[in-house]
Structure formats: C-alpha cells, structure tokens
Amino acid sequence: MTDSPDDSRAGHAFISYVHQDRDAVAKLQKILSSAGVPVWLDKEDLWPGEDWRLKIRRAITKESLVFIACFSKNSSARDVSYQNEELNLAVEQLRRRPPGGTPWLIPVRLDDCEIPEYEIAPGRMLDSLQMVDLFGKDRENAASRLVGAVIRSLGTATPGMPITAKLDGSSEAVAQVKEMLLDPTRRIELHDLVTSIANKCRTTLSDEDQFPFTLEGTGKEITRAAVARVEQYWQVTKPVLEILAAGCTWGEASNERLWSSTVRGIANLVKPASGKTMLLNLRYFPPLVALYAAGLAAVYGQNYGALRAVTIDTKVRTDYGVDVPLLARSHIARPFENNKLLANILAIQASQPPESYPEFDALFDDLSADRIGGKYTPVSDYLHDSLHETFSFLILDPDDYTEAFDKLEVLLSALAIDLKKIPETYADGPWIGSFTWRRRYNASTAEGEMQAELKEQGARWSPLQAGLFGGSLDRATQAFDDLIERTGRHRLYQL
Template identity: 40%
Template sequence: MDRGSPDRPDPSTLRRCSEAPPCDLIVRKIRVLGVTGEQLERPTGHVFISYVREDVERVNRLAKILEDAGIRVWRDTDDLWPGQDWRLEIRSAIKKGAFAFLACFSRNSENKAVTYQNEELNLAVEQIRVRPPGHSWLIPVRFDGCRVPDFDLGAGRTLDSLQRVDLLDSSWEKSGRLIAAIVTILSANQVLTRQNTTPVVTSVPSVGAQMRTMLLDPSKEIEVEDLVNETIAAARDSLTDDAFFPTESQTLNDPAAGGVFIAQQIENYSVVLSATIEILMCGAAYGKSWHEGLWARVIQRLATTADNPKDGQVVLLSLRKLPLCLAVYAASVGAVHRHNWGALRAVTTDAQLKTYRGAEPIIALAHPWLPFEDHPELANLAIDDAERRARGEEKPLASAVNNRRLTPASDYLYGKLRPLFTKTFSVDDVEYSEVFDRAEVYLGLIAERESQLAKAEGRYQRGSWYGSFIWRDRHSSSPIEKRVVDELAQAGNNWPPLQAGLFGGKLHDAQSAAEAYLSSMTAARERVW
C-alpha cells in the first residue's frame, strides 16, 4: 500500500496485519488516533532506544517503524553525539520534556548480567527519581515473554509496574499503541510542530474529509463503519490507559507543578480525541438517518471510558468526563449547522449509558461543568493554556490568567471546536458563534426535558445549563434562546426537531421544556447583568 495514496486502504488490512508492512499499518494507526492530514508531521523531540546487541534485528525493525511515522530515533550511544556526553544530552532532552525512553527487553537481556543497557537504564531511573510523578516518558517494551527488571523508581514504583508494550509476535499488532504513547509523550510541550518540518504524509486527507466523502457515496457504507470503529477503538485504547491518563499523581501536591500537569492532561485528552471529534462533527452534519445508530454507539463507547469506577484523585477522575463533552458538543454543532435533527437526537437521547441508577441518556452526562465540577478554576486554566499554545509560547502555565469568565467550561468548548468547524464548513467566526450558541440552547432544552421526565418518575437527573451565549448576546433584544423558542411556537407540531423525534416527538414536552428553560435563562441573566 502506498502511504501517500489518498484512497482509503482496504479495511481487511487491519485483520491481516501479519501480512502487511508494519510501517504502513502504523501510519494508518496514527491517522485514526487523530494525527491526520496536515497534522501528520514530524513530532518534536526524540525517542531513545535502549537494548542489548543481541536484539539488534528487532530494534532495527522498531526504529524503522518509528522513523516511518516521523519520529526521530536515537540509538547506539557511541555514535549519537560525537564529542559530546550522551548522559548530558539525555538529561537535557528529559528536562525539555520532548523525549521518550524505550527500554527494550528480551530473554537476551535477561540472560546478561553486565551490559551497556544497564548504564542507560540507571540514568533513566536517576532522572525519574528526581522528578515528580505524573509525566510518563519511560516505556518498557518486551520482545518476548521475558521478565522486566525490577528497578526501583521511588514512590513505591518499579520499572515492572509501568505500563508496557509487548511486541511478542511477527505481526507486532501493538506497535500502533506504542506509536500513540510516544506521540502523546512528545506532545508534552508542543503537540506537533509545523515549523521547519517536512510532512511524513502530505496527500492523505483528514479523517473528517474522508468521512464526508464516504458519506456522500452510497457504495461506501462498509468503509464508513470501518473507519468509525477503528477511530473510536484507537481513542478508547488511549483514554482507558492509566499510563496516558492516570487517576492519581503526586505532582498535584505541588500547586505550581500540579497546574502544569492538569493543563497538559486536558490538552492530551483533546489530542487523543481529535480524530473522533472530526468524524462526529462531519458525520452528524452529513450523515443519513441510517447512520444515526452509528453515532449513538460512538458516543456510548466514549461514555464508558469515564463511567468505570476507579480509585484516585477527584480532579483527575472528573477530567475523564471531558472527552464525552467534547464529542457531544462536536456532534451537536455539526448537526445544528446542517439541520440534521435526527443526528442530534442520536447523540443526546438515543445514546444511553447503563449506570447504577439505570439507563441514563447521554445528555445527562454531557453537562460541560462535569469535568471541572470540583475545581472550576481549571476550566479557566484550560482556556488560558490553549491560548498560550496558539501564540506559540513555550513556558507552561501553572494557574489561570483570567479567573473572571462567567462560563469558562462553555468558553473552553467553544474555543476548542472553532478551528475545526470553521475549516470543515468554510464559515467565519460570526457564523460559527451563531451555530455554537444555537447548539448549546438545543442541548439545554433537551436536558431540561429529560430532567422533567426523570422527576416525574421520582428520579433526579441533571437539567439545563447556561452557556457562553448568555454573555455573547447580552445586548440583544431577542437573545438566542428566545429566538429558538419562538421558532417552536410558530411551527408547533411542524417544528423540524419534533418531526425528527426530539422531545419524544411530543409538542407538549417541547413546550414544557422551553417554558422552564426560558425562565431559568432569564433568571441567570438577571443574576449576572
């Protein structure tokens, strides 16, 4: 398969991975993880491979996979930096944050008592022990069923306790996961560089562009489902990996370091989810009625990544709800932009999650404040950090610069989705703001209706919320929520969202939700203005 081909590869290649060249599979795996199209450029930083000489053939294969994916590889310390101290270079790279250390093990290394690899590992362990836990850059890799050495990393950790990647058979199926881990690590200071780099793949369209093209071609139904399933599977693989997204970290004990760590975690969530967001935004906009079940399943699978009960720190557990919010909002703005009300229904109420309270509609779990509910200042930090990255500033933020925003959670989602939306649909910021605000009003109305249904059954369920529209059109005599409700009043049973089955297709339910929602928004405006 030509990696530069714009055609989507045969889905069966993933099932026959042992027959396909590893580098082609890896490039494709990266693509569905969100590093797509113009983003698929050489990541900043380096990967150092530590190994014993007896494994040189395996390491040659691994290095080729990484290099074909655009990742710089350091190996063979005698030749890395002529005239320089390799220990100092590795320490410097670790300090800059754009560095990953692959410690490769096999029975060959297990059977050798004295190796240069031990010296390399001792340096890595030294650097881990003097730095606060939280940012993972050391990845054990096994080439066979050997035992990982029990190096003491401090804080109750050992090398064997780190999340490892096993490349145990000829197919190396998990090499895609390894690439995903490395890309996440190298994005610690800058997700991908667009300066002075040459794209690895220049002619591959983005996942969203592929999705739009396939949705408009009735003969591509199987390809649509394959691409969606591959994308969400890759995202879930990373979202549920504690090595990428830990549920506890001693770094949070230091306010300054903890703020930097949280900001990076928020950014990493958006990076891992970027391809899924593209697919949902385009899919909800251009998909047909028979695709609605597919969008609902994607949302449900994302919801399970945050629902699994885990022990840990509240702030990190809460952040696990961020991907669902991003996904629901992305699908909603796409659906509202193209008036695809069936898709909006699919991702908000058709999609449900079984919890200890019973089956809950996703709209009850996608409240934008849930990821930040115990630490509202983090929503402000997320916005300020995203703006810092956009300006190209390298110094990370330890705390929010602006803590005076009225709707920071909504503002964060607005800013995160804006570049993709304006590019995908070729619209300006004014049109995007109108669509985003309308989408947020629809989400609020749907949440209000579902909350009323739960209350009638004696259950509590989160209701509506006010978004950034509450301040964006504060000087308007006809705010966005009133315009939407007026459209309902004028159309009655012919209101398109009702015709598509939203609000259960019941005019009374829509009117009841609208009345309560308008009252709530009026009260909110009076409180803040």
C-alpha cells in the same frame, strides 16, 4: 495556481462569474476546496499567452463535471461579458445531456438579483433549474447544500473517483467518510473505518499508563497536570471529533446508529478504582467534547436526527449501573466539578493564540488570589474556542460558527430541562452557556429566537420532527418557557 501550463485540471467544478464578483467567488472557491472539490477559475488556470477561448471551451466541454454559474447585480448590469460566452457553452453542453440525469448546471445567486433569461431547452428557461442563494441569513446552509450537490455530481459522474484530497484543518479520514456517505453501497466500509478510529481512541483513553489517576503533588501541581490531561484528551479524540463533525452534518438516518455507538464507546469507559478527584472528574471530558462536536455538526447541518441519536438515543452506564441518555450525564460542569479555577485557566488560555498563553504559574496565582476575574461561563467559553479549529473545514465564517454553537447550547439546555422532568430519569439537569453573556445587552436572545421559531412552526419545527422532546410540542414549549426564565435570571446576575 496550477502547477504547470499543461495541467488540465480534469474533473473539476467550473465557476463562471464576472470579475466584479471576484471576492465573493473567492469565498465560494474556498468553501469548495475545503470540501476536497477541484475548482477551475480563469484567474488561476489561464496562463499568459494561452488561447483563453480554446482553454475555457475545453475546461467547460471536456473536463467540467459541474458548471456553477454565479449571478449578481454586477452581472445583470453588463450587456457584454465573457460570462455570456461561458454560459452559451454550458447551455449547449446541457442540451446534450439526458433529462433527469445528474445535475450539471447549477445557478448561484450572490445577491438578490434576477436570473437572466436563457432558454436551456424548448420552453424551458434557466430559472427553472434549482438555484442556490449565497446571501442572506440562510447563506451558510445554502453553501452546505451546494457543496453536497457538487460532490454528488462529481462522485456520480465518475464512479469510483476518489474525493480524498487533504482538507483544510482536517484529516484524510474525513474526506473518506464524506465520500462513503455519498455511496450507500459503501455502508460497511464506512462502519469499519469509523469503528476502527473510535476503537483506537477508546483503547488509548483506557490506558492508565498514558492517563494515570494517582499523581502526587500540591494543588498547583495537580492543576498543572490536569491542564496537560485535557490537552492529551484533545489530541486523542481529535480524529473522532472530525469524523463526527463530517458525519453528523451530512449523514442520513441510516447512519445515526453509527454516530451513537461511536460516542457511546468513548463515554462507557471503566471507572478507575481510585485517584485524584480532579483527574477522576476529567474522565467525563472526552464524552462531553464528543457530544458538543456531534451536536454542533448536527445543528449546523440541520440534521436533528443525528442530534437525537447522540444526545438521547445514546445510552451510557452510570457509576451505579443504570443506563441513561448521554445528555443525562453530560452536564458541562461534570469534568470540572468544584474546580472553577481549572476551568478558568483553560478558558483564558483558549481565548488566545498558543504563543500568547499566559504563564501557568502566574495565571494560577492571579486567579487564586482574585487579582484577575474569571469568566461567567468558563467551560462553555473553552469549548467554543477549542472546537473552532475542528470545524475550520466546515464552517468558514467565525460569526456563523458562533451562531451554530449558541443554537446548540440553547437546544442542549432545553433538552436537559425536558429530561429532568421525565420520571425515573436520573438526569443532571440544564446549564447556562456562553450565549447568555454574548447577548446580555441585546433585546433579541439566542433562546428567544429559537422559542419564536418553535411557536411559529409548532409541530412542524424540525427538532420535533426528528423526535427531540419526544416529538411533543407541549414538552418543547414547557422546556423553553423554563429556559427563558432561567437565562433571564442569569443575565441579571451578569449586569
């Protein structure tokens, strides 16, 4: 709802629709609002007693920087609707704009319907404009492309217009990163902003006063301290994770080095001279969660160049002074080596709302005595549940989030298999993710679907085009064959 009847909401995206589609349009509004885009909707922006025709005309002709026309079977079934008046106004405005300029009228299909026959110029119909389909299997990627197109229209139509509204579940820095990504002339600003946030994170992580490694106490007390340590790591790295989520979704090839150096700075911390093994192992947690955040964003945005930049191009120093790809030192078990108890405590807590967390002492005792069972893939489960909040501004549907997470883990596992086979590469090797138990009773598996995609597309497969698996179809094929065999054995164990 607008703050007052005089609020003009200038510089907005106008959404045109029929009221039978109000639920679908509400989801679209939420997607745009989450990206910091101001939206005009009649149900929110018209006040009782207002001249609605005058207000809508003004909202379209004077204040709209992009017009989104939503079509569906509902709209096709109506011969008369207010949407027709809105569309007539929009087409009238479109005809006044120079051809080839910034996209202004964007047709959106909410289901498998026909676009109405509107002539937008002599000999040119409405369906000649690039449309967006917000339904079907590719709806989330289509929504991301729509958001990108709308933001570009807003940013280009009004130079310097700040798109810095607070995002749902994210920081203002994320909005600034997204705005700078749209403008190549702000490349230095983007570098300075991201680097300053990453350096602050690195400095804090390196402070042994805040993150001591020499603690005294029993096994339970050290485990309690380890649980608290992981929470500290989350809080310190959260700004970096959010930036990686935005950057690796929408960034271009010219930004890949920035994401790589950001993750490398977190991974290349000086090893403490001594300390408790459990706490020393946890120093691998920040780079692991940064890898997952960057990778999840890259997979969701189909930005596989960013995934290559972070997993393979990013080189980290081992304890023996050898530089290896980050993925070679990012096995999911590294932070929790030989400590499934800690991993299960974290996973069980993360699967529930904070107010419902089981009491630590009881959970520790029950798991230690095998009174309750642990999870098949506790670290994977923990990362899946804990990263969800970081991506709340980007991926709205929980099922779509899980699908992207599973695709990431399948790719990471296949890439780890491939790395392990490269001579003189000291790599950890693959791991099994939570996608195995989620699909253990299904004929179709996440890795099987990706393997089928690889076979169908061959050398045209997007990850290969981006240079993953060295761009080699043979290497990718062998890695997936190996992965399918490994996951098959693991699922037999789960049954």
